[in-house]
Amino acid sequence: MVAIVLVGASGCRHKVSVVHPPPQGLPPAPAPGPSATVEAVSPADLQYVATHQPILSETGYATWYTAPYKGRRAANGQVFDDLAMTAANRTLPMGSLVEVTNLKTGQSGVMRITDRGPFVEGRMLDLTIASAKATGVYREGLARVRMDVYETPEPVDQGGRWCVQIGAFHDERAAIKLKTKLLEIYPGAKVIEFPGEKSYWVRIRPQGDDRATAEYIADHVQPVEGNAYLTRLD
Helix, strand or coil: CCCCCCEEECCCCCEEECCCCCCCCCCCCCCCCCCCCCCCCCHHHHHHHHHCCCCEEEEEEEEECCCCCCCCECCCCCECCCCCCEEECCCCCCCCEEEEEECCCCCEEEEEEEECCCCCCCEEEEECHHHHHHHCCCCCCEEEEEEEEEECCCCCCCCCCEEEEEEEECCHHHHHHHHHHHHHHCCCCEEEEEECCCCEEEEEECHHHCHHHHHHHHHHCCCCCCEEEEEECC
16 A cells, blocks of 8 residues: 555644554555556445445544655556545455545545555554545544445455565564565465565465465464554455
């Protein structure tokens, strides 16, 4: 996921800056062809949300993020857009249609999941600037929200391609050391280390991108820095 920037104002007389470790997500996706555009929420999507019940609801904390430079691509391969009603989540299928409601203010917005993250403990969603403003998260920087899931391109509870993302590491040597250890323990897995925003990450994909194995790894790996996050790839 692209780098996070959180700067909010609380009230009229003082400013609050909310900063957490850079949640660089999966390695940059290959550049898509010219037809790849940001996945937008359509009038039909809004009508669908207004006339249907959610298939899944979760509560947690949401933050907002922005790209560190123009042209950065989200995990789905599309160019990240601050003005798009999209969000990042670690486990929902890419392209899922959700409505996010600020539990403090009641503000809500309909958006698509197009990115992976946030890779910070205790966070459920990272919103674009547009999504954050629509839901009242932008000024606060961090807010408790309810995420209602209305439509997913793939099943939520079965199938999928899964990995475990581990970090962030401040020292590249620590990331490489963990990569070597994981390759010894899981010889059939694919393990890479890669740089994030001023940090380093390790990603392990078990054989077949199997969810049960990924969950086991996430529960048992003990990184010297950061945490292990179960993450869906598709």
